[in-house]
Amino acid sequence: MTFLNYLLSGISLGSIYAIIALGYTMVYGIAKMLNFAHGDVIMVGAYICFFAVSRFALPPLVGVLAAMAVCTVLGILVERLAYKPLRAAPSLAVLITAIGVSYFLQNGAQLLWTPNPKVFSSVVGTGRLALFGGQLTVSYVTITTIVSCIVIMVALTLFTGNTKMGKAMRACSEDKGAAQLMGINVNSTISVTFAIGSGLAAIAGVLLCSAYPNLVPTTGSMPGIKAFTAAVFGGIGSIPGAFLGGLLLGVIEIFAKAYISTQLSDAVVFAVLIVVLLVKPTGLLGKQIREKV
Amino acid sequence: MMLTVENIHVYYGAIHAIKGISFDVNEGEVVALIGANGAGKSTTLQTVSGIMHPRSGKITFLGEDITHTDGYKLPAKGLAQVPEGRRIFLQMTVMENLEMGAYVQKGKVPEADFENVFSHFPRLKERRSQIAGTLSGGEQQMLAMGRALMSHPKLLMLDEPSMGLAPILVEEIFNIIQEFHASGTTILLVEQNAEMALQIADRAYVLESGSIALSGTGAELAQSDEIKKAYLGG
Numbered sequence: 216m217t218f219l220n221y222l223l224s225g226i227s228l229g230s231i232y233a234i235i236a237l238g239y240t241m242v243y244g245i246a247k248m249l250n251f252a253h254g255d256v257i258m259v260g261a262y263i264c265f266f267a268v269s270r271f272a273l274p275p276l277v278g279v280l281a282a283m284a285v286c287t288v289l290g291i292l293v294e295r296l297a298y299k300p301l302r303a304a305p306s307l308a309v310l311i312t313a314i315g316v317s318y319f320l321q322n323g324a325q326l327l328w329t330p331n332p333k334v335f336s337s338v339v340g341t342g343r344l345a346l347f348g349g350q351l352t353v354s355y356v357t358i359t360t361i362v363s364c365i366v367i368m369v370a371l372t373l374f375t376g377n378t379k380m381g382k383a384m385r386a387c388s389e390d391k392g393a394a395q396l397m398g399i400n401v402n403s404t405i406s407v408t409f410a411i412g413s414g415l416a417a418i419a420g421v422l423l424c425s426a427y428p429n430l431v432p433t434t435g436s437m438p439g440i441k442a443f444t445a446a447v448f449g450g451i452g453s454i455p456g457a458f459l460g461g462l463l464l465g466v467i468e469i470f471a472k473a474y475i476s477t478q479l480s481d482a483v484v485f486a487v488l489i490v491v492l493l494v495k496p497t498g499l500l501g502k503q504i505r506e507k508v
Numbered sequence: 509m510m511l512t513v514e515n516i517h518v519y520y521g522a523i524h525a526i527k528g529i530s531f532d533v534n535e536g537e538v539v540a541l542i543g544a545n546g547a548g549k550s551t552t553l554q555t556v557s558g559i560m561h562p563r564s565g566k567i568t569f570l571g572e573d574i575t576h577t578d579g580y581k582l583p584a585k586g587l588a589q590v591p592e593g594r595r596i597f598l599q600m601t602v603m604e605n606l607e608m609g610a611y612v613q614k615g616k617v618p619e620a621d622f623e624n625v626f627s628h629f630p631r632l633k634e635r636r637s638q639i640a641g642t643l644s645g646g647e648q649q650m651l652a653m654g655r656a657l658m659s660h661p662k663l664l665m666l667d668e669p670s671m672g673l674a675p676i677l678v679e680e681i682f683n684i685i686q687e688f689h690a691s692g693t694t695i696l697l698v699e700q701n702a703e704m705a706l707q708i709a710d711r712a713y714v715l716e717s718g719s720i721a722l723s724g725t726g727a728e729l730a731q732s733d734e735i736k737k738a739y740l741g742g
């Protein structure tokens with residue numbers, strides 16, 4: 216049963232990576248930029264939920280909704296103020312700006328909330344579900360995380376496949392000029408994408424800190440980098456790719472920790488990434504960019 | 509007057525691509541804009557569509573000054589463009605491309621609008637669930653034209669619809685442009701294929717290095733010695 220336990224922890228961690236990676240990949244798809252501040256939005260979400268629940272004694276669900284609301288607004292603001300003015304700038308300038316925004320959020324959090332760690336209390340409690348007559352126990356956090364990830368994945372697939380806004384997003388991802396000729400407001404579509412990605416980041420932050428309760432201003436950066444890796448692993452720009460990449464990354468990381476070495480686990484994760492990219496440069500589910508005829 | 513373009517100057521950074529051109533399109537006309545590669549035809553259409561904006565000059569569409577209007581607001585006013593190189597959404601299905609064409613319509617897209625497109629392009633109906641990137645070049649051009657039709661444009665601008673197509677398909681595409689026209693759509697046609705364009709145009713303008721070199725009725729220009737020498741191979 217230890218194997219199953221490891222597998223479940225891996226899927227659970229991978230679900231968090233997947234939720235973060237979805238934000239990375241959707242923003243990359245439409246704005247063609249790597250939003251390195253995305254990981255720090257997770258941290259902001261976790262702090263908001265922490266204060267709502269621990270300081271203001273609000274119910275956890277309200278804490279999660281408050282975190283989502285704040286992060287959604289934060290995502291839209293960051294895009295408007297930092298990235299939109301650079302729409303026509305070289306991608307290197309945008310990348311450096313994103314790194315700047317990332318530090319800005321981390322430093323802002325230090326200033327507002329001090330660098331002292333906060334102990335986040337799980338939004339679904341610390342109970343465990345016993346299976347197979349107690350041979351296998353699964354925490355409520357793990358169950359909630361995996362279920363949330365599946366629900367988000369299904370909802371996003373339906374949204375991009377079936378709604379007018381979702382289709383407009385895909386159109387903008389492919390060709391902004393042509394989308395504009397259809398009457399699609401490209402700027403507001405990009406805003407909506409940032410809003411969705413940041414709202415998801417808030418959920419990821421709450422789930423992450425429910426599983427790993429140590430909350431500091433840099434809490435988001437390592438999961439952010441891992442999720443970015445997951446998005447590239449699965450094929451950046453692809454929604455199912457982010458899902459698959461996130462899950463695989465989480466499972467590989469936990470197995471590497473369990474069976475190889477705790478210290479080397481990140482090295483193993485990145486080694487697998489490099490091998491995958493050597494064999495398939497667009498990632499597992501990435502599409503080859505087709506040349507126009 | 510449907511469209512009036514007055515003395516517009518358009519730049520790409522320091523490059524002065526359009527050097528003060530003026531032209532107009534009356535309701536019900538087919539007007540052609542012809543000229544060699546690099547003359548500024550596509551830049552002119554992009555500027556009318558609001559994707560680019562002129563540094564000076566004025567553009568009026570149906571009595572409204574649209575010189576500085578954001579491009580995405582124009583399809584709702586009745587302006588559509590079939591851009592150069594088709595620019596269909598290659599990863600979306602044929603139906604989804606048509607739905608994007610109808611983006612400015614509120615609510616559910618009426619089935620009759622799809623049927624109208626399929627009546628002009630029966631081949632698209634067979635391929636309605638196919639991913640657009642798998643269509644042939646001719647079918648992609650048809651999809652681009654069908655997509656533009658979905659917004660019920662009053663003025664339809666087409667940028668080199670015959671580019672890269674076999675002669676038989678060029679013939680077909682031009683017939684369909686005439687069908688669109690017959691059903692009440694005003695047409696602004698950009699072409700390097702001057703011969704075909706002048707055959708169906710009421711009036712035409714000849715663009716040379718960002719300026720209008722000649723203008724007249726389609727028949728006049730088809731007879732003009734300059735045109736014959738430069739564009740009609742004789």
Ligand SMILES: Nc1ncnc2c1ncn2[C@@H]1O[C@H](COP(=O)(O)OP(=O)(O)O)[C@@H](O)[C@H]1O
Binds near residue numbers: 520523543547549550
């Ligand atoms: N993106 C661009 N950047 C700089 N110059 C451009 C760009 N697009 C077009 N041009 C220049 O503007 C002029 C007009 O181009 P264009 O409108 O595409 O001509 P046409 O459609 O008649 O072939 C050309 O000299 C071309 O080199």
Ligand SMILES: [Mg+2]
Binds near residue numbers: 550
């Ligand atoms: Mg052109």
